[in-house]
Amino acid sequence: MNDTQIQQLARAVIDTEAAAVSALRERIGTAFLHACRFMYDCHGRIVVLGMGKSGHIGEKIAATLASTGSPAFFVHPGEASHGDMGMITDEDVVLALSNSGETTEIVTILPLIKRLGVPLIALTGKPDSTLARAADAHIDVSVEKEACPLGLAPTASTTATLAMGDALAVALLERRNFTADDFALSHPGGQLGRRLLLHVDDIMHAGERTPRVAEDASLSEALLEMTAKGLGMTAIVDNEERVAGIFTDGDLRRVLDHGEVNVREMRVAEVMTRDCLTVNSGLLAVEVLHLMEQHKINALLVVDGNGKLVGALNMHDLLRAGVV
Numbered sequence: 001m002n003d004t005q006i007q008q009l010a011r012a013v014i015d016t017e018a019a020a021v022s023a024l025r026e027r028i029g030t031a032f033l034h035a036c037r038f039m040y041d042c043h044g045r046i047v048v049l050g051m052g053k054s055g056h057i058g059e060k061i062a063a064t065l066a067s068t069g070s071p072a073f074f075v076h077p078g079e080a081s082h083g084d085m086g087m088i089t090d091e092d093v094v095l096a097l098s099n100s101g102e103t104t105e106i107v108t109i110l111p112l113i114k115r116l117g118v119p120l121i122a123l124t125g126k127p128d129s130t131l132a133r134a135a136d137a138h139i140d141v142s143v144e145k146e147a148c149p150l151g152l153a154p155t156a157s158t159t160a161t162l163a164m165g166d167a168l169a170v171a172l173l174e175r176r177n178f179t180a181d182d183f184a185l186s187h188p189g190g191q192l193g194r195r196l197l198l199h200v201d202d203i204m205h206a207g208e209r210t211p212r213v214a215e216d217a218s219l220s221e222a223l224l225e226m227t228a229k230g231l232g233m234t235a236i237v238d239n240e241e242r243v244a245g246i247f248t249d250g251d252l253r254r255v256l257d258h259g260e261v262n263v264r265e266m267r268v269a270e271v272m273t274r275d276c277l278t279v280n281s282g283l284l285a286v287e288v289l290h291l292m293e294q295h296k297i298n299a300l301l302v303v304d305g306n307g308k309l310v311g312a313l314n315m316h317d318l319l320r321a322g323v324v
Contacts, residue, residue, distance in 0.1 A: 013147040013155065020143040020156040021163045027140050028167065034137035035095075036171050038119040039070060044091030046072035049080070051105050053154040054097040054161065061095070061165030068169050069178040077105035085112055095121045099141075099157045101129020110134050123161050139164060198285040203321045204302050204311030205231065212237050212309060215244050215269045219261070222247050222268040231314050233299045236272050241308045243301055245272035278303045281310050285323045288313070 001009070039046055046065055050058030058074050065072035075084050077096075088094065094113050096106050101124035113120055114134070122135035125142035132138040141164050147155035172178075205211075211229035213222050215236055225234045226247070233248040247268050255261055255271050278301045279288055292300060292315060299314035 009149070016145065016147040017156045017159045020147075020160045023144070024141065024160060024164055024167070031137050031139050032168070032171075035121045035139060035168060036175065038093050038121060038137060039065075039095075039168065039172055040175050042070075042091070042093040042119075044071075044089050044093070046070055046093050046095055047088050048072060048074045048095045048097070049077045049106055050074075050097035051077055051103050053158050054099060054103070057158050057162050057165065058095075058097045060162060061097075061169070064166060064169045065172070068173040069176045070169065070172045077103070077109060080109050080112075081105065085109060088113070088116060088118065090116050090118060092116075093119045093121065095123070096131060096135070097123050097161055098129075098131050099125040099154065099161070101126040101131040103131070106131060123164055125157055198321055198323060199281075200279060200283045200285055200288050200302055200313065201281050201311070203285060203317045203323075204281075204313040205229070205317070206311040210309060210312050211235060212241075213268060214239075215267075217268050218264055219255070219266040219268050219271065220263040223252070223263065229312075231299055231312055233312070233314070234268075235301050235309050235312060236268055237309050243276070243278055243303055243307060243309050245269070245274045246276040246301060247272045248299065276301065278307075280305065285318060285321060289318050289323055292318075 046062070048058040048062040048065075050056075055074070055076065062072040062074040072095075073087075075087055080088075098106055101122070107130050110120075110131070119136045120134060121137045121139070122131045123139050123141045124132045125140070126132060127138060127140050127142075141157070141160045143156040143160050145151060146153060146157060147159075209229065211225050211231055211234035213225050213234055213236055215238055217225075217236070222234050222236070226232065226249075233246055235243055236245045236247060238244050251271060251273055277291065277295055277297065279291065281302050281304055288300070292298065299312065301309060302311035302313065304310050
Protein backbone atom coordinates (compact mmCIF):
# COMPACT_ATOMS: atom_id res chain seq x y z
CA MET A 1 0.00 0.00 0.00
CA ASN A 2 1.20 3.50 -0.76
CA ASP A 3 0.80 6.46 1.61
CA THR A 4 -2.43 7.62 0.02
CA GLN A 5 -4.06 4.20 0.38
CA ILE A 6 -3.00 3.99 4.02
CA GLN A 7 -4.59 7.36 4.72
CA GLN A 8 -7.77 6.36 2.90
CA LEU A 9 -8.02 3.17 4.92
CA ALA A 10 -7.49 5.03 8.19
CA ARG A 11 -10.21 7.52 7.29
CA ALA A 12 -12.54 4.66 6.37
CA VAL A 13 -11.99 3.15 9.82
CA ILE A 14 -12.90 6.45 11.49
CA ASP A 15 -15.98 6.82 9.27
CA THR A 16 -17.15 3.27 10.01
CA GLU A 17 -16.77 3.64 13.76
CA ALA A 18 -18.39 7.08 13.75
CA ALA A 19 -21.37 5.64 11.89
CA ALA A 20 -21.60 2.78 14.38
CA VAL A 21 -21.70 5.19 17.32
CA SER A 22 -24.16 7.52 15.59
CA ALA A 23 -26.56 4.62 15.00
CA LEU A 24 -26.85 4.14 18.77
CA ARG A 25 -28.85 7.35 19.12
CA GLU A 26 -32.02 5.63 17.93
CA ARG A 27 -31.57 2.85 20.49
CA ILE A 28 -31.74 5.03 23.58
CA GLY A 29 -35.21 3.83 24.47
CA THR A 30 -37.12 1.87 27.06
CA ALA A 31 -34.40 -0.75 27.60
CA PHE A 32 -31.86 2.01 28.27
CA LEU A 33 -34.19 3.56 30.86
CA HIS A 34 -34.74 0.18 32.53
CA ALA A 35 -30.97 -0.35 32.69
CA CYS A 36 -30.48 3.07 34.28
CA ARG A 37 -33.16 2.38 36.87
CA PHE A 38 -31.66 -0.99 37.79
CA MET A 39 -28.25 0.58 38.28
CA TYR A 40 -29.55 3.63 40.11
CA ASP A 41 -31.58 1.50 42.53
CA CYS A 42 -28.68 -0.88 43.15
CA HIS A 43 -27.79 -1.14 46.84
CA GLY A 44 -24.61 -3.09 46.13
CA ARG A 45 -22.22 -2.82 43.20
CA ILE A 46 -22.54 -2.93 39.44
CA VAL A 47 -20.66 -6.05 38.36
CA VAL A 48 -19.42 -5.87 34.76
CA LEU A 49 -18.68 -9.07 32.81
CA GLY A 50 -16.99 -9.52 29.46
CA MET A 51 -14.54 -11.83 27.65
CA GLY A 52 -11.72 -10.90 25.30
CA LYS A 53 -12.03 -7.45 23.79
CA SER A 54 -15.44 -7.05 25.42
CA GLY A 55 -13.67 -7.69 28.70
CA HIS A 56 -11.27 -4.83 28.08
CA ILE A 57 -14.21 -2.57 27.26
CA GLY A 58 -15.98 -3.86 30.36
CA GLU A 59 -13.06 -2.89 32.57
CA LYS A 60 -13.17 0.64 31.17
CA ILE A 61 -16.93 0.90 31.68
CA ALA A 62 -16.62 -0.35 35.27
CA ALA A 63 -13.90 2.22 35.94
CA THR A 64 -16.00 5.02 34.44
CA LEU A 65 -19.05 4.03 36.49
CA ALA A 66 -17.01 3.87 39.70
CA SER A 67 -15.41 7.26 39.14
CA THR A 68 -18.74 8.96 38.44
CA GLY A 69 -20.69 7.90 41.48
CA SER A 70 -21.88 4.38 40.61
CA PRO A 71 -19.76 1.81 42.52
CA ALA A 72 -18.71 -0.88 40.06
CA PHE A 73 -16.04 -3.47 39.41
CA PHE A 74 -15.11 -5.94 36.69
CA VAL A 75 -15.28 -9.72 37.06
CA HIS A 76 -13.71 -12.05 34.48
CA PRO A 77 -16.50 -14.50 33.53
CA GLY A 78 -14.02 -17.34 33.10
CA GLU A 79 -12.82 -16.85 36.67
CA ALA A 80 -16.42 -16.54 37.84
CA SER A 81 -16.90 -20.24 37.09
CA HIS A 82 -13.96 -21.02 39.34
CA GLY A 83 -14.80 -19.12 42.49
CA ASP A 84 -15.27 -15.49 41.55
CA MET A 85 -19.06 -15.87 41.45
CA GLY A 86 -18.68 -15.29 45.17
CA MET A 87 -17.91 -11.65 44.33
CA ILE A 88 -21.50 -11.15 43.17
CA THR A 89 -24.10 -10.69 45.92
CA ASP A 90 -27.89 -10.45 45.85
CA GLU A 91 -27.55 -6.67 46.32
CA ASP A 92 -25.72 -6.21 43.02
CA VAL A 93 -26.60 -5.59 39.39
CA VAL A 94 -24.83 -7.46 36.59
CA LEU A 95 -23.88 -5.73 33.34
CA ALA A 96 -22.78 -8.33 30.77
CA LEU A 97 -21.08 -7.49 27.47
CA SER A 98 -20.96 -9.86 24.51
CA ASN A 99 -21.19 -8.91 20.86
CA SER A 100 -22.46 -12.35 19.88
CA GLY A 101 -24.55 -12.79 23.01
CA GLU A 102 -23.34 -16.40 23.03
CA THR A 103 -20.00 -16.08 24.84
CA THR A 104 -19.61 -19.49 26.47
CA GLU A 105 -18.12 -18.25 29.73
CA ILE A 106 -21.03 -15.84 30.25
CA VAL A 107 -23.78 -18.20 29.13
CA THR A 108 -22.42 -20.83 31.55
CA ILE A 109 -22.98 -18.61 34.57
CA LEU A 110 -26.37 -17.22 33.52
CA PRO A 111 -28.29 -19.78 35.68
CA LEU A 112 -26.21 -18.74 38.69
CA ILE A 113 -26.92 -15.06 38.07
CA LYS A 114 -30.62 -15.85 37.77
CA ARG A 115 -30.50 -17.89 40.98
CA LEU A 116 -29.14 -14.85 42.82
CA GLY A 117 -32.15 -12.89 41.61
CA VAL A 118 -30.08 -9.86 40.62
CA PRO A 119 -31.03 -7.66 37.65
CA LEU A 120 -29.14 -8.59 34.49
CA ILE A 121 -28.36 -5.92 31.91
CA ALA A 122 -26.92 -7.05 28.60
CA LEU A 123 -25.17 -5.14 25.84
CA THR A 124 -25.03 -7.34 22.75
CA GLY A 125 -25.05 -7.11 18.99
CA LYS A 126 -27.63 -9.93 18.71
CA PRO A 127 -31.08 -9.13 20.15
CA ASP A 128 -32.18 -12.77 19.69
CA SER A 129 -29.11 -14.27 21.41
CA THR A 130 -29.10 -16.34 24.59
CA LEU A 131 -27.73 -13.48 26.69
CA ALA A 132 -30.15 -10.93 25.25
CA ARG A 133 -33.16 -13.18 25.95
CA ALA A 134 -32.03 -13.84 29.52
CA ALA A 135 -31.50 -10.15 30.31
CA ASP A 136 -33.91 -8.01 32.30
CA ALA A 137 -32.79 -5.12 30.12
CA HIS A 138 -31.11 -5.65 26.76
CA ILE A 139 -29.49 -2.77 24.87
CA ASP A 140 -28.73 -3.35 21.21
CA VAL A 141 -25.17 -2.28 20.34
CA SER A 142 -25.00 -4.07 16.99
CA VAL A 143 -23.02 -2.52 14.16
CA GLU A 144 -23.52 -2.75 10.41
CA LYS A 145 -19.91 -3.83 9.92
CA GLU A 146 -16.57 -3.89 11.68
CA ALA A 147 -13.95 -1.34 10.69
CA CYS A 148 -11.50 -4.19 10.13
CA PRO A 149 -11.26 -4.89 6.35
CA LEU A 150 -11.55 -8.61 7.13
CA GLY A 151 -14.69 -8.02 9.16
CA LEU A 152 -13.18 -10.07 11.96
CA ALA A 153 -11.34 -7.93 14.51
CA PRO A 154 -13.65 -6.26 17.05
CA THR A 155 -13.36 -2.59 16.16
CA ALA A 156 -16.62 -0.77 15.46
CA SER A 157 -18.47 -3.16 17.80
CA THR A 158 -16.20 -2.46 20.76
CA THR A 159 -16.32 1.28 20.07
CA ALA A 160 -20.13 1.18 20.05
CA THR A 161 -20.22 -0.81 23.29
CA LEU A 162 -17.86 1.62 24.98
CA ALA A 163 -19.94 4.60 23.84
CA MET A 164 -23.12 3.01 25.20
CA GLY A 165 -21.34 2.33 28.49
CA ASP A 166 -20.37 5.99 28.66
CA ALA A 167 -23.98 6.97 27.96
CA LEU A 168 -25.15 4.83 30.88
CA ALA A 169 -22.48 6.24 33.19
CA VAL A 170 -23.24 9.86 32.33
CA ALA A 171 -27.00 9.33 32.62
CA LEU A 172 -26.45 7.91 36.11
CA LEU A 173 -24.06 10.73 36.97
CA GLU A 174 -26.79 13.27 36.22
CA ARG A 175 -29.46 11.22 37.99
CA ARG A 176 -27.33 11.13 41.15
CA ASN A 177 -26.62 14.87 40.98
CA PHE A 178 -22.94 13.97 40.94
CA THR A 179 -20.91 17.18 41.25
CA ALA A 180 -17.39 18.30 40.47
CA ASP A 181 -16.64 18.02 44.20
CA ASP A 182 -17.83 14.42 44.17
CA PHE A 183 -15.64 13.74 41.16
CA ALA A 184 -12.66 15.23 42.95
CA LEU A 185 -13.16 12.85 45.88
CA SER A 186 -12.83 9.96 43.42
CA HIS A 187 -9.76 11.52 41.81
CA PRO A 188 -7.67 12.97 44.65
CA GLY A 189 -4.45 12.45 42.71
CA GLY A 190 -5.61 14.25 39.57
CA GLN A 191 -5.41 17.96 38.84
CA LEU A 192 -9.14 18.46 39.37
CA GLY A 193 -8.92 16.69 42.71
CA ARG A 194 -6.07 18.90 43.82
CA ARG A 195 -7.94 22.02 42.75
CA LEU A 196 -11.14 21.06 44.56
CA LEU A 197 -9.78 19.29 47.63
CA LEU A 198 -6.57 21.12 48.52
CA HIS A 199 -6.94 23.85 51.14
CA VAL A 200 -4.58 26.70 51.88
CA ASP A 201 -3.77 25.02 55.22
CA ASP A 202 -2.35 22.05 53.30
CA ILE A 203 0.32 24.06 51.50
CA MET A 204 1.02 27.19 53.55
CA HIS A 205 4.16 27.73 55.62
CA ALA A 206 3.01 27.54 59.23
CA GLY A 207 4.53 27.82 62.69
CA GLU A 208 8.24 28.65 62.74
CA ARG A 209 8.33 28.55 58.94
CA THR A 210 6.10 31.64 58.73
CA PRO A 211 8.12 34.83 58.20
CA ARG A 212 7.18 37.46 60.80
CA VAL A 213 8.67 40.38 62.67
CA ALA A 214 7.31 42.77 65.29
CA GLU A 215 6.10 46.27 64.43
CA ASP A 216 9.14 47.81 66.10
CA ALA A 217 11.60 45.67 64.13
CA SER A 218 14.19 47.39 61.98
CA LEU A 219 14.25 47.08 58.22
CA SER A 220 17.46 45.10 58.63
CA GLU A 221 15.71 42.56 60.87
CA ALA A 222 12.88 42.25 58.37
CA LEU A 223 15.34 41.59 55.53
CA LEU A 224 17.09 38.90 57.56
CA GLU A 225 13.73 37.22 58.26
CA MET A 226 12.78 37.35 54.58
CA THR A 227 16.10 35.74 53.65
CA ALA A 228 15.80 33.05 56.31
CA LYS A 229 12.25 32.01 55.37
CA GLY A 230 12.69 32.34 51.60
CA LEU A 231 9.20 33.57 50.67
CA GLY A 232 10.19 36.99 49.39
CA MET A 233 8.20 38.72 52.11
CA THR A 234 7.53 38.90 55.82
CA ALA A 235 4.49 39.63 57.93
CA ILE A 236 4.57 42.45 60.46
CA VAL A 237 2.54 41.57 63.55
CA ASP A 238 1.49 43.34 66.75
CA ASN A 239 1.92 42.05 70.28
CA GLU A 240 -1.09 39.74 69.87
CA GLU A 241 0.14 38.25 66.57
CA ARG A 242 -2.46 40.14 64.54
CA VAL A 243 -1.29 41.16 61.08
CA ALA A 244 -0.39 44.84 60.91
CA GLY A 245 1.09 44.72 57.42
CA ILE A 246 3.42 43.00 54.99
CA PHE A 247 6.84 43.84 53.58
CA THR A 248 7.82 42.27 50.25
CA ASP A 249 10.66 42.32 47.75
CA GLY A 250 8.62 44.87 45.81
CA ASP A 251 8.39 47.13 48.86
CA LEU A 252 12.16 46.89 49.27
CA ARG A 253 12.74 48.00 45.66
CA ARG A 254 10.44 50.97 46.17
CA VAL A 255 12.32 51.98 49.35
CA LEU A 256 15.68 51.77 47.59
CA ASP A 257 14.36 53.85 44.67
CA HIS A 258 14.02 56.78 47.09
CA GLY A 259 17.75 56.95 47.67
CA GLU A 260 20.07 55.90 50.46
CA VAL A 261 18.42 54.03 53.33
CA ASN A 262 19.79 53.18 56.74
CA VAL A 263 18.40 49.68 57.08
CA ARG A 264 19.51 49.41 60.71
CA GLU A 265 17.74 52.54 61.87
CA MET A 266 14.63 52.55 59.70
CA ARG A 267 11.69 50.66 61.21
CA VAL A 268 9.96 48.24 58.85
CA ALA A 269 6.58 49.58 59.99
CA GLU A 270 7.45 52.88 58.26
CA VAL A 271 7.65 51.26 54.83
CA MET A 272 5.41 48.18 55.08
CA THR A 273 2.19 47.79 53.13
CA ARG A 274 -0.71 48.29 55.53
CA ASP A 275 -4.18 46.85 54.97
CA CYS A 276 -2.60 44.04 53.01
CA LEU A 277 -4.65 41.22 51.49
CA THR A 278 -5.03 38.23 53.78
CA VAL A 279 -7.05 35.02 53.50
CA ASN A 280 -8.66 32.88 56.15
CA SER A 281 -7.41 29.40 56.91
CA GLY A 282 -9.68 26.73 55.45
CA LEU A 283 -10.02 28.47 52.08
CA LEU A 284 -9.57 26.33 48.98
CA ALA A 285 -6.15 26.70 47.39
CA VAL A 286 -7.75 27.37 44.02
CA GLU A 287 -9.64 30.32 45.54
CA VAL A 288 -6.36 31.67 46.88
CA LEU A 289 -4.87 31.37 43.40
CA HIS A 290 -7.79 33.35 41.97
CA LEU A 291 -7.28 36.13 44.52
CA MET A 292 -3.56 36.32 43.83
CA GLU A 293 -4.17 36.53 40.09
CA GLN A 294 -6.92 39.10 40.56
CA HIS A 295 -4.76 41.37 42.76
CA LYS A 296 -1.56 40.65 40.81
CA ILE A 297 0.43 39.54 43.85
CA ASN A 298 2.83 36.64 44.32
CA ALA A 299 2.43 36.03 48.06
CA LEU A 300 -0.04 36.54 50.86
CA LEU A 301 -0.67 35.88 54.54
CA VAL A 302 -3.13 33.46 56.12
CA VAL A 303 -5.01 34.46 59.27
CA ASP A 304 -7.54 32.94 61.62
CA GLY A 305 -10.96 34.36 62.45
CA ASN A 306 -9.41 36.93 64.80
CA GLY A 307 -6.91 38.23 62.26
CA LYS A 308 -3.97 36.44 63.89
CA LEU A 309 -1.21 35.19 61.62
CA VAL A 310 -1.26 31.42 61.09
CA GLY A 311 0.71 31.01 57.86
CA ALA A 312 2.01 32.35 54.58
CA LEU A 313 2.43 31.14 51.02
CA ASN A 314 3.53 32.30 47.61
CA MET A 315 2.90 31.37 44.00
CA HIS A 316 5.69 28.78 44.05
CA ASP A 317 3.82 26.86 46.75
CA LEU A 318 0.74 26.73 44.54
CA LEU A 319 2.85 25.58 41.60
CA ARG A 320 4.48 22.80 43.61
CA ALA A 321 1.07 21.65 44.83
CA GLY A 322 -0.20 21.39 41.25
CA VAL A 323 -2.95 23.98 41.76
CA VAL A 324 -1.69 26.19 38.94
